[in-house]
Amino acid sequence: MDLSNGDSGERCTAPQEQAWRWFEEFLCRPNGQLGRDGHVCPFVGPAIEAGTLRVAEWEVGPEPGVGDLVALVHRMVDAFRNMEWATRNRTLHAFVVVLNGLDAAALPLLDEAHSKVKPELVSQYLMLGQFHPACEERAARNPGLRVSRAPVPLFALRHMAFHDVLFLDDDMEWFSAYHARFGRRYSSVTMPDPLFADRYARACEKWLAGCGT
Template sequence: MGSLDRELRGFLGGGQHVLVEVHMEAARVWLTDYLCGTDPRVGRPGAVCPFVAPAIRADTLRLELWPVSPRISVTGMMSLVNNMVSVFEGAQWASRNRMLHTLVVVLDGLPLDKLTLTDEAHRQVKPELVARGLMLGQFHPRCDERAARNPSFRVSRSPVPMLALRQMAVHDVLFLDGDSRSFTAYDQRYGKRYDSGSVPDPLFVKHFARARARFGEGAAAACASGAGTAVAGDTTGTLVAAHAPPTGDWSSAGRRLYGLDRTVPRLAAPPSLCPTDSRGAM
C-alpha cells in the first residue's frame, strides 16, 4: 500500500514475510475487535456486523491473503472476485449453515491509488452476484460506504484492503432495494417472509415495502422469464466465465508459498468478547 508499506518495512526490518503477517494481523484485529464490537455510530445496539462472531465460532470465516499486481485494473479486480466465487462455492465448510459461510480476502500489494478499484469492481459484479444469491463487501482505508442507519458514518473503513463474500441474508434489503434486478432477486428469496409478516425489523419492512411498491410484484415474473434465469440457475456461470484471471494478479501457488490459507478462529478473541444481536446489518 505505497508509503504505508515502506514505513512498515523500515520499522520491522524490511522483510516481506513480516509485512504479510502485519497485514493479516491487522485484518484479524479489525474483524474481531471492530466488526465484533459495538459502535454507537452504527445507529443500533449490538455488534457492528452481527454475522462475524457466529461465523468465527462456527469456524466458517475463512481469511486469506491474495497477492495482487500493483498494476491491477478493474477487469483484474473483477477476475479476482470470480476466483473468490470459485473458492467460496467449492470450499468444504465446517458447518452446514450456509448463512455463516464467509470468505474474506486481504488484497496484498494493492496501492493506495488503486483502492477505489474495489468499489468499482463491486458495482460492476453486484448484479450477477446477487442473482446467484451472493453478497460482496469491499473494505479499505478510504471506503465511502455508509451505515444503513447512520449515513454520516463510513462504516466500512479498514486498515488494509479486503473483499468479503457471503450468502444473501434478510437484512440485505437495505442494500438491494435500489434497482429492479437486485430487488427482484431478493424478493424471490425472502418476499414470502414479508408477505407472512415474519420479518420483525421495521426498517427492513419499510425498505421492502417501498421497493415492492416501486418495482411491483410483476418484476419477479419478468425476472423468472428473462433476466431472472440467473436466479433460477440457468446462467449462474456467467460471472465466472466472463473474465479470465489476469496473470500475476491472483496466485494460489503464491498463497501456498506464504502459508496463509488459514481461518480466523485459531487466532481470534474469545467469543464472549464479540457481542452480537439479530437485528441486521452495518
C-alpha cells in the same frame, strides 16, 4: 484471536493479522454511532465462533485493472463454492480475501470492481463487500458512519441474507432477486425489523407493483 490460516494451518501474515484485529475490535463490537443495538456486523462474530470465516491473502500488485479485480472475484466465487464448512448454516459461510500489494491510489478500483460485478453475484444470491482505508460506504441507519473503512484492502463474499434488503432495494434486478429469495418471510407471523419492512415495502411499490404477484 486465532492467527492461523484455516486452510493450511500456517500463521497469518501481517495484513491478515490486521484484518482479524479489525474484525474483532470493530465489526464484533457495538458502536454508539451505528443507530441500532448489537455488533457492527451481526454475522462476523458467529462465523468466527463457528469456524466458518475463511481469510486468505492474494497478491494483486500495485495497480491492477478493474478487469483484474473482477477476475479475482470470480476466482473467489469458485473457491467459495468448493469449500467445505464446519456447519451447514449457509448464513455463517464467509470468505475474505486480503488484497496484497495494492497502492493507496488504486483503492477506488475496489469500488469500481464491486459495482461492476454486483449484478452478476446478486443474481446468484451472493453478496460481495469491498472494504479499504478510503471506502465511503455508510451505515444504513447513520450515513455519517463509514462502516467499511478497513485497515487493509479486502473483499468479503457470503450468501445473500435477510438484512440485505438494505443493499438491494435501489435496483429492480437486485431487488427482484432478493424478493425471490426472501419475499415470503415478509408475510410470516413474525414481524421483521421495521426498517427492513419499510425498505421492502417501498421497493415493492417502486419495482414490483407492490409485490402482489
